[in-house]
Amino acid sequence: MNKVAIIMAGGSGARLWPRSTEKKPKQFIHLMGDGSMIQNTVARLEPIFEPKDIYIVTSEYLTEFCYGQLPHIPKENIITEPFPKNTAPCIALAATIIEKKYPQDTVMFTFPSDHVITNLREFHHSLETASKVAYEKNRILAIGLSPTRPETAFGYIQIKAEPKDLGELYDEGVRYSSAFAEKPDTATAKRFIDSGDFLWNSGIFIWRLDTFWDSFKKFLPEDSRLFNKLKKSVGEMNFNSLVEEIYRQIQSESIDYSIMEKAKNVFVVEASFGWSDLGNWDEIYRLSMKDGRNNVIEGDVISINTSNCLVSSYGKMIGIVGVDNLIVVESENSIIICRRGYSDDVKEIVDFLRRKQINKYL
Incomplete structure (x- = not known):
């Protein structure tokens, strides 16, 4: 065969x-x-x-x-x-x-x-x-x-x-x-x-x-x-x-x-x-290993009194204090912050950038 x-x-x-x-x-x-x-x-x-x-x-x-x-x-x-x-x-x-x-x-x-x-x-x-x-x-x-x-x-x-x-x-x-x-x-x-x-x-x-x-x-x-x-x-x-x-x-x-x-x-x-x-980022959060406060932390991140979050640094230091159920993802020239459960809607930001022809972030 x-x-x-x-x-x-x-x-x-x-x-x-x-x-x-x-x-x-x-x-x-x-x-x-x-x-x-x-x-x-x-x-x-x-x-x-x-x-x-x-x-x-x-x-x-x-x-x-x-x-x-x-x-x-x-x-x-x-x-x-x-x-x-x-x-x-x-x-x-x-x-x-x-x-x-x-x-x-x-x-x-x-x-x-x-x-x-x-x-x-x-x-x-x-x-x-x-x-x-x-x-x-x-x-x-x-x-x-x-x-x-x-x-x-x-x-x-x-x-x-x-x-x-x-x-x-x-x-x-x-x-x-x-x-x-x-x-x-x-x-x-x-x-x-x-x-x-x-x-x-x-x-x-x-x-x-x-x-x-x-x-x-x-x-x-x-x-x-x-x-x-x-x-x-x-x-x-x-x-x-x-x-x-x-x-x-x-x-x-x-x-x-x-x-x-x-x-x-x-x-x-x-x-x-x-x-x-x-x-989407919610699925990455679901599949990733969590810390003691149910956070997924990647890269240079300082987390204080924060729980149930995905925080991922590409290179910059991210400090996050007193928040819950957030997704924070940084890249070389952009950052997304959204509530967990809403990451499907991130594509609407991309659609906006396309409509406005703001191509440097695409």
Whole structure:
């Protein structure tokens, strides 16, 4: 069985400003673990993928970070988008290039570049299970995680618990997918948890190359027509200019909304490894070690009569006195201060800076 990994690394990480910026977004900086987010992502895939079978999709201006941080990944495996168009075109572009090198029954894994994953043995086992089912059953596989709390920052997958027609696959954690749900409000998230039949959507999908193109053609027929034209130019001098031309014509579509929510051939592997979509400062606080007053302190910080805070210094001394439930994060030229529970709204500051074209802080 041939298999390839596609890592999507083109996001801007606006909710983790000011550490994550457009010039160097979160996937290329150190937040947790031993390396940058993308280095950690590649490292946990290396036990099951050869470097030659790992592909990175990113923006053209970010390629130097890929070359510098991932020197063992072949340069030709760094695929560039002219500008972001969400995950469906991103995966289609990678599949267009990959199918010139691999047969149509190759199993294609798609991964975000910015997740935190623990219990790698279980993670690898889940991928192997999904790979086997995708290859043998010609199905789309999603990896779902048993939720531990009513989280509003994650998407959800509803599953059918019955073992009907699944046989031994049911014992391996394979479930029928019933529905995909976008990030819910608090009341809806609690209802999902109480129902017992919702999993967190990890954003990791596994399918054969031909299964992907069948779904893409069915649900995005106009985009499929454009990518079919592009396939003829892979490896040609005009390829990049044609990619840009096509990207100007296609809609921005997430793979979840455009295919996963509509397809009827989706299975879910119910996994139990530790997982987080490291999307905001509240999540970093939740995952980090706390001191005796429940603070997360990083760098040069003096904390007096302070509790339940995340305070992270990039280089300057930060003094913090008599406060509770704050997030304070400093970078080279910016600082964010917000109440815990509100860090999703940090992206509104980034939106303001973009509208006003205050680019030096982006």
